[in-house]
Amino acid sequence: MSHYKSYPTYKDSGVEWIARVPEHWGVKPICRVASCNDDSLPENVQPDQVLRYVDISSVNHTDGIAEVAEIRFADAPSRARRRAKAGDVVISTVRTYLKAVAAVTETHADCTYSTGFAVLRPRPSEVEPEFLKWLALNDLVIQAIEAHSEGLSYPAINATELVKLKTVVPPPAEQSAIAAALDRETARIDALIAKKTRFIELLKEKRQALITHAVTKGLDQNVRMKDSGVAWIGEVPEHWELAQLGKLSVSRCDGPFGSGLKSEHYTDSGVRVVRLQNIGWARFKAGDAAYIAFDYWQSELGGGHDAIPGDVLIAGLGDENNLLGRACVVPDDIGNAIVKADCYRFRVGPRVLPEYVALTLSATSRAECGFLATGATRDRLNLTLASARRIPVPPIEEQREIVAAVHRSATRLDELMAKVDCSIALLKERRSALITAAVTGQIDLREAA
Numbered sequence: 001m002s003h004y005k006s007y008p009t010y011k012d013s014g015v016e017w018i019a020r021v022p023e024h025w026g027v028k029p030i031c032r033v034a035s036c037n038d039d040s041l042p043e044n045v046q047p048d049q050v051l052r053y054v055d056i057s058s059v060n061h062t063d064g065i066a067e068v069a070e071i072r073f074a075d076a077p078s079r080a081r082r083r084a085k086a087g088d089v090v091i092s093t094v095r096t097y098l099k100a101v102a103a104v105t106e107t108h109a110d111c112t113y114s115t116g117f118a119v120l121r122p123r124p125s126e127v128e129p130e131f132l133k134w135l136a137l138n139d140l141v142i143q144a145i146e147a148h149s150e151g152l153s154y155p156a157i158n159a160t161e162l163v164k165l166k167t168v169v170p171p172p173a174e175q176s177a178i179a180a181a182l183d184r185e186t187a188r189i190d191a192l193i194a195k196k197t198r199f200i201e202l203l204k205e206k207r208q209a210l211i212t213h214a215v216t217k218g219l220d221q222n223v224r225m226k227d228s229g230v231a232w233i234g235e236v237p238e239h240w241e242l243a244q245l246g247k248l249s250v251s252r253c254d255g256p257f258g259s260g261l262k263s264e265h266y267t268d269s270g271v272r273v274v275r276l277q278n279i280g281w282a283r284f285k286a287g288d289a290a291y292i293a294f295d296y297w298q299s300e301l302g303g304g305h306d307a308i309p310g311d312v313l314i315a316g317l318g319d320e321n322n323l324l325g326r327a328c329v330v331p332d333d334i335g336n337a338i339v340k341a342d343c344y345r346f347r348v349g350p351r352v353l354p355e356y357v358a359l360t361l362s363a364t365s366r367a368e369c370g371f372l373a374t375g376a377t378r379d380r381l382n383l384t385l386a387s388a389r390r391i392p393v394p395p396i397e398e399q400r401e402i403v404a405a406v407h408r409s410a411t412r413l414d415e416l417m418a419k420v421d422c423s424i425a426l427l428k429e430r431r432s433a434l435i436t437a438a439v440t441g442q443i444d445l446r447e448a449a
Helices: 129-137 139-147 172-217 294-299 354-363 365-372 383-387 396-439
Strands: 010-012 020-022 026-029 034-036 050-054 069-072 080-083 089-092 101-103 112-114 117-122 166-169 225-227 235-237 241-244 249-253 271-274 312-315 327-329 337-339 343-348 390-393
Touching: 080 117, 089 129, 101 129, 112 117, 117 129, 129 139, 129 172, 129 396, 139 396, 172 235, 172 354, 172 396, 249 383, 312 354, 327 354, 337 343, 343 354, 343 383, 354 365, 354 390, 354 396
Parallel strands: 050 112, 271 337
Antiparallel strands: 010 020, 026 166, 034 117, 050 069, 080 112, 089 101, 089 117, 225 235, 241 390, 249 343, 312 327, 312 343
């Protein structure tokens, strides 16, 4: 932001987290420039009336209001009471570390908001609605709200305390100029972010297509093909076989059901519990680790449900973002480990490489498991159906070549995606820094508008 100039003269704001501000700007508590929680649902709402409800988790300071749930009033949570109109700003007063701050537009003016929000409404004599939006979205205000929150696991701030926090207020004409400049500059940054995000999506599609082709068609472009007899696999090389996963495995198991394994059994160390969140698309996700005591595993679970390096893991539950039937291989450094319920462990025989099996199961998961799945709310695949999944089986040496080729190509794409993702993060940082600098007077945008 070096190309932006500063204001000619500054003064001390008297507020530690704001520091200096342009000499002609005012410093006032938020309650002087905006009212708080003016509207709420009336008492006579009918039970069958459908509300468009916005909860804390549906809002973030980068994307705004990202999700709206349609729900009958009779089924709505008791916190579904706040009302807002276009030009208002909603700020989370609970779990303030989530930075759930957003401007309300016409699109969401008819929504009902959680009482976990403070709804700020601009006072016309003090602040322009367009400027209030940017004022609330600046990092210093968000950090001040976090700093004044109480509680460790569930930090919160009372709305009456929130509106006592100080903010800076330029003259009305200057507010409009700053808001217009920020509208234009953030729109330009957002457009770049959208393009880069779409590029990552295309790279992911290319990565998946590359893997799918390799594990179903092979690497030889000139090989003779035959019909596999399976719609989602199509033609395969003539010398390949087709086999059910169960026929290729020497053992299989699910995790313990019911009271055998609950979160209350988890410890800080011991036997690793592999959960659904650890099964990625052809890769093991080592984070979010959970453990149980070795003695409990031996005495209560009989030492069963074990998973060792080289075993194939299949997700028996899934959704649009975490595909049902995705698979990965247990890593070499896992130590003692078991699978949790709905995580299926297959120990494959010598005819197939575990890495090849995980790639193939993941590549065909969307197409195949849609036919096999059961379940009304979340897609579910039981152990028997998972065992029935069919896999193209090339000779073992060809499997090694396919795994190596996929690894090389996927690594290049992953590295490119990481670079693009880093550039997106930098753009978001620039966007936040621009907003904060503009609304606190560290840069002068009067001529930029």
